[in-house]
Amino acid sequence: MKSSLRYACSAALIGVGLTAARPASAQIGTINSAFYHPREFNDVPGSTLTVVGNYPSLISFQDQNVSAAAGFANRHVWRFSSDSGVSPYTFSNNDFFTVSMTVTLTGDPASPRKEAGFLLDTIGGQGQFEVNTDGHEVVAFGGPFPFYAFPATFQSGDTVTLGITYFLDSLGKRAVIYSANCMHSPPLEFSNLEQGIIDGSTLGGYFQIVNAPTVATNSGIAVFQNIKIGPPDQDLDGAPDAVDQCPETPPCAIVDVSGCIALGLACTSGAECASTFCVDGVCCNGPCSNPGQSCNLPGSAGVCRAEISGVPAASQWGIVILCVLLAAVGVASLISVRYRMRS
Numbered sequence: 001m002k003s004s005l006r007y008a009c010s011a012a013l014i015g016v017g018l019t020a021a022r023p024a025s026a027q028i029g030t031i032n033s034a035f036y037h038p039r040e041f042n043d044v045p046g047s048t049l050t051v052v053g054n055y056p057s058l059i060s061f062q063d064q065n066v067s068a069a070a071g072f073a074n075r076h077v078w079r080f081s082s083d084s085g086v087s088p089y090t091f092s093n094n095d096f097f098t099v100s101m102t103v104t105l106t107g108d109p110a111s112p113r114k115e116a117g118f119l120l121d122t123i124g125g126q127g128q129f130e131v132n133t134d135g136h137e138v139v140a141f142g143g144p145f146p147f148y149a150f151p152a153t154f155q156s157g158d159t160v161t162l163g164i165t166y167f168l169d170s171l172g173k174r175a176v177i178y179s180a181n182c183m184h185s186p187p188l189e190f191s192n193l194e195q196g197i198i199d200g201s202t203l204g205g206y207f208q209i210v211n212a213p214t215v216a217t218n219s220g221i222a223v224f225q226n227i228k229i230g231p232p233d234q235d236l237d238g239a240p241d242a243v244d245q246c247p248e249t250p251p252c253a254i255v256d257v258s259g260c261i262a263l264g265l266a267c268t269s270g271a272e273c274a275s276t277f278c279v280d281g282v283c284c285n286g287p288c289s290n291p292g293q294s295c296n297l298p299g300s301a302g303v304c305r306a307e308i309s310g311v312p313a314a315s316q317w318g319i320v321i322l323c324v325l326l327a328a329v330g331v332a333s334l335i336s337v338r339y340r341m342r343s
């Protein structure tokens, strides 16, 4: 259910217990909303906070004038919910999923730190996958999360799509793949005691702004858009693993409903293509392996054609037509020679 919520100034929205039990039947597919917990850290209660809650299309936290003589930071959190936002959804060790959202984080000024991203709360600590405005990091760490830092920088005002896939790998181990725009981490196995996400964990997004005692106008905003959570999709192409016939398509590949790349679009191996053939850098309608054939001629990418004539390669009708034309030319030449001899 979509709802629009606005809280001004120091609105106190105290959440129903974070550890509220979910119904035994609840599963990832029942998530339908967000639970909001602004001011989870509230070291600067006099700031001006504006919350927009329109799950799953847009959630934002804007915190202005975060400046007090003492105190560390303000933190505002939303969490996935399966009961229309009354309480957070609690994940179990075997709740496998892919989650993604687009984060736009702006700090004014960029320092002290403003950070935003995913927050996994668990009895084993807090896992974060976040971007920040001063360290310029795109990094996952904390709690049960395996550490990973992307070889990318983040600047205040940037927009980045973050994703997490929690799944069982081929060895039966619980593992995670992080994604940031069109970059993916390798699969990283969990090494905590529980070998994965701990029963009772909650997951969502957060914005944290560090107090700036000497900057009265210290402000920031985090906008979370296009929030999605569903079954595991390791190559993050929108086709869940269970139906993906090409489970290792490259990041940001454009795929069909089967998770495979269509004819004529870029590929690096046949396993990425619905046709199973990757020729001349594109998915091809056949092996296209004969000399003089190409699958990436201008205007006919994805269709195997002869490079010189441009007519479909190995076409029986093409060969027949060519023979007829050659025969016609031969006959005409013969007639021409005889005519000249007579004259």
Ligand SMILES: [Ca+2]
Pocket: 233, 234, 235, 236, 237, 238, 239, 240, 241, 244, 247, 259
């Ligand atoms: Ca997929």
Ligand SMILES: [Ca+2]
Pocket: 235, 237, 239, 244, 245, 246, 247, 248, 249, 255, 258, 259, 260
């Ligand atoms: Ca795929």
